Amino acid sequence: MGVRGHPDLAAHGAGAVQRRGRILLSTLLVGLIYLLGTWALAGTDWAAVAAATAPLLLEPKALVEALAAAGAATRFCELDPPVPADIARWALGNCHFMRNRFTVVDLAWFLGGWDSEAVEDVLAEAGRLGAGL
Numbered sequence: 001m002g003v004r005g006h007p008d009l010a011a012h013g014a015g016a017v018q019r020r021g022r023i024l025l026s027t028l029l030v031g032l033i034y035l036l037g038t039w040a041l042a043g044t045d046w047a048a049v050a051a052a053t054a055p056l057l058l059e060p061k062a063l064v065e066a067l068a069a070a071g072a073a074t075r076f077c078e079l080d081p082p083v084p085a086d087i088a089r090w091a092l093g094n095c096h097f098m099r100n101r102f103t104v105v106d107l108a109w110f111l112g113g114w115d116s117e118a119v120e121d122v123l124a125e126a127g128r129l130g131a132g133l
Contacts, residue, residue: 064131074131085133092119 058066067074076083083091093116096105108114126132 060125061129064126064129068130076133088133089116089119089123092122 064074073079076088096109123132
């Protein structure tokens, strides 16, 4: 047994236990938000939502083309300085830690869907569009 009888306190310190507690609480809150959202959005006309938001969105290929036409980088290797592939993968894999707001990647991470395989899928799709690494 570790400090005060808790093995994690001895091995990782109280901070690790507090972080685990915050992660558990965050996961529970995400689940609650999901359930409340599901209940609140029941009966929503998703076709109307899609029609209303479609003019606000660009297709990914159009976005890549617009960036290229503006002379902007579309690949990590085109940045100055170029970002190595391993660093780009690390950054994408950890991007949910970079902002102090909840994003779709945070949700994917909490639900277990944002991992190295998801990062590779995103990079592969970006590559097919002329962007990515």
